[in-house]
Amino acid sequence: MDKMQTDLQIIIAGAGLGGLASALALKRNGFRVSLYEQGGDKPIPTGLILHGSTLQSLQSLEIAHRVVNLGFAIKCFELRHWNGVLLKMVNLDFISKLSGFPLVAFLRSDLHKLLADEIGGASIFSDHRVLGYYQDSKEATLIFSGGRRIAGDLLIGADGMSSCIRKQLVRVNKLTYTGVTSWRGISTWGESKEGVLTEYWGKGMIFGYVGIGGGKSYWYAYDHSLPNLIEPAGQMRMSLVKRFETGSKNILELLNATPENLIFRTDIYDHALVKPWMDGLVILVGDAAHPVLPSGFWGASLALEDAVCLAQELGTSEVSIALQHFQKKRIERVKKIKNYSKKIWKTQMRHLGLSRWLRDIFLKFTPQKKFSAPLHTFEKFN
Numbered sequence: 001m002d003k004m005q006t007d008l009q010i011i012i013a014g015a016g017l018g019g020l021a022s023a024l025a026l027k028r029n030g031f032r033v034s035l036y037e038q039g040g041d042k043p044i045p046t047g048l049i050l051h052g053s054t055l056q057s058l059q060s061l062e063i064a065h066r067v068v069n070l071g072f073a074i075k076c077f078e079l080r081h082w083n084g085v086l087l088k089m090v091n092l093d094f095i096s097k098l099s100g101f102p103l104v105a106f107l108r109s110d111l112h113k114l115l116a117d118e119i120g121g122a123s124i125f126s127d128h129r130v131l132g133y134y135q136d137s138k139e140a141t142l143i144f145s146g147g148r149r150i151a152g153d154l155l156i157g158a159d160g161m162s163s164c165i166r167k168q169l170v171r172v173n174k175l176t177y178t179g180v181t182s183w184r185g186i187s188t189w190g191e192s193k194e195g196v197l198t199e200y201w202g203k204g205m206i207f208g209y210v211g212i213g214g215g216k217s218y219w220y221a222y223d224h225s226l227p228n229l230i231e232p233a234g235q236m237r238m239s240l241v242k243r244f245e246t247g248s249k250n251i252l253e254l255l256n257a258t259p260e261n262l263i264f265r266t267d268i269y270d271h272a273l274v275k276p277w278m279d280g281l282v283i284l285v286g287d288a289a290h291p292v293l294p295s296g297f298w299g300a301s302l303a304l305e306d307a308v309c310l311a312q313e314l315g316t317s318e319v320s321i322a323l324q325h326f327q328k329k330r331i332e333r334v335k336k337i338k339n340y341s342k343k344i345w346k347t348q349m350r351h352l353g354l355s356r357w358l359r360d361i362f363l364k365f366t367p368q369k370k371f372s373a374p375l376h377t378f379e380k381f382n
Helices: 017-028 052-061 064-068 093-099 108-119 164-170 236-243 249-256 299-314 319-348 353-365 373-379
Strands: 009-013 032-036 047-050 072-074 076-081 086-091 103-107 130-135 140-144 149-152 154-157 176-187 196-201 206-213 216-224 263-270 282-284
Touching (some): 009 017, 009 140, 009 149, 017 032, 017 052, 017 108, 032 149, 047 108, 047 206, 047 216, 047 299, 052 064, 052 093, 052 103, 052 299, 064 103, 064 108, 072 206, 093 373, 103 108, 103 206, 130 164, 140 154, 154 164, 164 282, 176 249, 196 353, 206 249, 216 249, 236 249, 236 263, 299 319, 319 373
Parallel strands (some): 009 032, 009 154, 076 196, 154 282
Antiparallel strands (some): 076 086, 130 140, 140 149, 176 216, 176 263, 196 206
16 A cells, blocks of 8 residues: 555544544554544443454454453354244354354444544544535545534544435435334343344334343344434333233343333334445445344444455555445445345244244244355355
């Protein structure tokens, strides 16, 4: 890489995991980077699951094993009927064999801190609400509320699913509400089986949990709901207990052992895959480029992979060529995983009696090899 390339000043909109990982990967490759985040520097304290193939890609940043040590390896997946009856048990050791790393669960805030510490606080600027950008042939400029402007040789839009960078770049930002809301929390219920991810599938509702150490469990739940509902202050936990009262006793025990301030509600939206992800000196990564449904836990993983791939391309090619190579390398994998996640989502959220019954019968008698075949393909990624 020549000196002119390493002298590039790269600005990043968004300091979530995708933005932080992009900054770290670029700094590792010798670039000057600054990140701008609308809120503060504290992420929502929920759990996170990363794929082995993603951890493999993080080896180039010399943090893969440190990320694994943040949490616990998931070695088994238990799929259960809403009442607790076991439908399917899948051994996940194949993930480590294919990628060299396991599926791992940990606190999102721990990964956020690791990345931010590696970057250095001087490169991260909070309280900068992005309104848009403009560019010419030499530089791209971020526009912030209050009129401030920051220019760079390249702008990376890592500002999430509701990305204003994407809205301007592709002139469309049509998020579609799925009809489903999610809740996530950290419970002090200490009965989670070590290394086991458990999901309960019910009548159009899902509840999953996994131990993350220290006597804590990360749980997530999906159910049909109207969007933009505001839970009465201090009553979200009891509302969830009532909502999921027909489920396994483990669900209710997990909820009852969750502090009210560690429960977070998020309406689930989807967005069609957009192209291109780039325009001149502007490129999108993570959810800003390709939001994905939560089934399969691919959102954060894809964002981190984007970060590594983009930095590698910029480290070996001129900017315009690097951006083209980046999109070409990432688009097919992203498309396949996005489609797979949507297929699983539709299966999970079936709520009609016969359809749900057929789903459960199919899951119970599908051979493990066939059930996990897509993961075999995705975890081979290098």
